[in-house]
Amino acid sequence: MFDVLLSPEEKALRDKTRAFVKNEIDPQLLKDMDQDKVVFPYGFHQKVAQAGLYGIRFPKEYGGLGLGWTAEVAAIMEIGPLGMVLGCQYSMPSIVGEALNKFGTEAQKKKFLAPMLKGELVSAEALTEPRGGSDFFGATTVAKKDGNEWVLTGAKRFIVGAEGADFFLVYAKTAPENPPHESLSVFIVERDRGVKVEHIFGLMGTRGGGTGRIGFHELRVPKENMVGPENGGAIIFNQMMIPERMTSAAGCVGGAQATLDVAASYSMKRKAFGRPIRKFQAVNFMVADSITKLDAARGLAYAAARTVDAGLPHRRMVSEAKKFCTETAWEVVNNAMQIMGGIGYTDVYPIERALRDIRLSMIWTGTSEIMSSLIQHEYYQELGEIMKDRRDTEADALHGDLESEKVFE
Numbered sequence: 259m260f261d262v263l264l265s266p267e268e269k270a271l272r273d274k275t276r277a278f279v280k281n282e283i284d285p286q287l288l289k290d291m292d293q294d295k296v297v298f299p300y301g302f303h304q305k306v307a308q309a310g311l312y313g314i315r316f317p318k319e320y321g322g323l324g325l326g327w328t329a330e331v332a333a334i335m336e337i338g339p340l341g342m343v344l345g346c347q348y349s350m351p352s353i354v355g356e357a358l359n360k361f362g363t364e365a366q367k368k369k370f371l372a373p374m375l376k377g378e379l380v381s382a383e384a385l386t387e388p389r390g391g392s393d394f395f396g397a398t399t400v401a402k403k404d405g406n407e408w409v410l411t412g413a414k415r416f417i418v419g420a421e422g423a424d425f426f427l428v429y430a431k432t433a434p435e436n437p438p439h440e441s442l443s444v445f446i447v448e449r450d451r452g453v454k455v456e457h458i459f460g461l462m463g464t465r466g467g468g469t470g471r472i473g474f475h476e477l478r479v480p481k482e483n484m485v486g487p488e489n490g491g492a493i494i495f496n497q498m499m500i501p502e503r504m505t506s507a508a509g510c511v512g513g514a515q516a517t518l519d520v521a522a523s524y525s526m527k528r529k530a531f532g533r534p535i536r537k538f539q540a541v542n543f544m545v546a547d548s549i550t551k552l553d554a555a556r557g558l559a560y561a562a563a564r565t566v567d568a569g570l571p572h573r574r575m576v577s578e579a580k581k582f583c584t585e586t587a588w589e590v591v592n593n594a595m596q597i598m599g600g601i602g603y604t605d606v607y608p609i610e611r612a613l614r615d616i617r618l619s620m621i622w623t624g625t626s627e628i629m630s631s632l633i634q635h636e637y638y639q640e641l642g643e644i645m646k647d648r649r650d651t652e653a654d655a656l657h658g659d660l661e662s663e664k665v666f667e
Contacts, residue, residue: 259553263560268329271314275336278309283340291343291466292611297458298422298468302347307377312351316359320367321375327500327563331508335556338512342615343467345513346418349505354381354427356501357444357494361486370425370446382419383498384428384447384472387412392628394429394495395438399474401430401445406481408432408445410474413456416622420455421468424448428474433489442491446483453477463614500566502623503576507559507583510619511552514587517612518548521594521602541597548590555579555586574636581629584619591616 261269282305290296306312314330316322323329330352337348351374358371373379387397399412410430417426425448432443447453458470486494522545525536535541562579565572595602595609602609620626652658 260556260560263557263564264328264332267325268332271311271323271325271329272332272336274309275311275333278306278311279336279340282309283344288341288344291341292463294460294465296466298419299344299347299466300422302344303351303380304377306348307375311348312377313355313375315352316355316371316375320359320372326567327504328560328567331504331559331563334505334508335512335515335559338509338514339516341513341611342464342509342618343418345505345509346464346467349501349509350381350383350419351375352505353498353501354383356498357427357485360497361444361490361494363482365482366446366485379424380419380422382417382423382426384414384417384426385495386414386416388415388471392625395442395492397429397431397442399428399430400434401432401443403432403481404478407478408481408484410445410447410477410479413471413473415457415471416459416469417472418464418467418469420470420472421458423468426453426472427485429491429495430474436489439492440489442495443488444485444491444494445479446485447474447477447479451477451479462617463611464618499624500572500576503580503629504559504562504566506619506623507555507562507579510584510587510616511555511559513612513616514548514590515552517591517594517609518545518552520607520609521545521597524607525597535597544593544597548593551586552590555583558582571636574633574640577624577629577632577636580624581626581633584616585626587616588620 264272287296287299291299310323311333313320313322314325314333315327316324318324334345334349337345355371355374358366362371370379370381374381385394387399389396389398399410399414401408401410410428412430414428425446428445428447429442430445431441433441452475454473454475456471456473458468461469522536525541525545526534528535530538536545559579562572562575565575591609591612595613598607598609601607604610657663
């Protein structure tokens with residue numbers, strides 16, 4: 259039903275991605291990842307690249323497809339059924355690539371962006387530190403200039419791909435004396451320069467992505483590895499939050515849809531009191547509520563994508579999409595488990611894994627609370643202009659002209 263929002267080229271990409279997900283990924287890989295038998299999905303990136311599904315938004319000269327966010331959202335919704343870890347691995351070239359494409363030098367694009375889109379290099383981003391997550395600009399990893407090199411000291415944690423990535427996009431303090439938003443710079447740090455994997459986390463869900471803590475102990479990188487301007491990390495961070503949050507939103511919609519499909523199919527076969535449980539209002543209303551909210555989430559994700567593609571102010575829309583899509587996905591997966599009953603709580607069906615995976619979506623790439631803070635801030639910033647162009651409905655009240663009753667202090 260959402261085909262009306264997609265161009266023929268976008269639909270073709272969506273269908274190609276759907277076929278890839280259906281036919282090219284061995285179910286055993288997902289099982290082994292969830293059981294920690296696979297620490298990192300080596301080979302997955304090469305499969306995606308060979309299928310021509312990387313770099314959707316990036317220039318063709320670097321191996322991209324030259325399309326827009328709407329196409330990428332359509333593709334990621336199809337990747338969603340593979341789960342959060344492979345969804346994240348699929349999205350990482352989009353996230354790291356955003357920084358390289360928008361702010362990188364030509365040499366950086368040729369050395370890192372193009373090989374990444376070919377599946378020859380695997381990337382990861384290093385944002386979060388042991389001291390905190392949401393307080394990003396309070397980072398304590400430091401980079402000090404030493405001739406033609408920068409010397410990094412510090413640690414990052416919750417890095418998806420700590421085990422497995424060939425290079426990391428690292429934020430570090432280059433001017434601790436400056437205001438927080440003017441103190442960070444961004445560096446490309448290759449693993450073989452001395453990145454230390456200090457810990458691999460045991461996770462409730464989203465297993466198999468090599469999520470860990472990495473350390474930099476007087477690690478040297480050449481000045482050519484700085485991305486964007488010195489102390490300009492805030493600009494890059496704000497730009498990267500678009501793919502961070504849009505990929506989370508779209509992936510969760512696709513994953514939750516797959517989970518609901520399993521539960522709805524089950525409800526057509528499972529009988530209780532002599533009839534299929536889908537005939538019971540308690541069940542079919544949960545299905546109705548779930549599919550309605552998923553459709554709303556899908557529509558919001560596409561609207562946000564179109565807004566970004568059009569070059570319009572998008573911070574509120576992107577934040578709304580991330581918050582609403584992830585929270586909707588959590589609700590839908592919970593409904594799916596409720597429909598399934600006790601069997602949904604076992605590993606006979608993928609519902610329990612989806613529940614464990616999807617819980618992280620409301621925490622990473624900006625918590626739901628951070629999204630709410632951004633949404634209300636942007637709305638209040640827009641409110642004055644909004645009201646200039648719209649009817650003054652306050653004046654429609656019966657005694658709307660009674661100014662003596664409008665006491666604000």
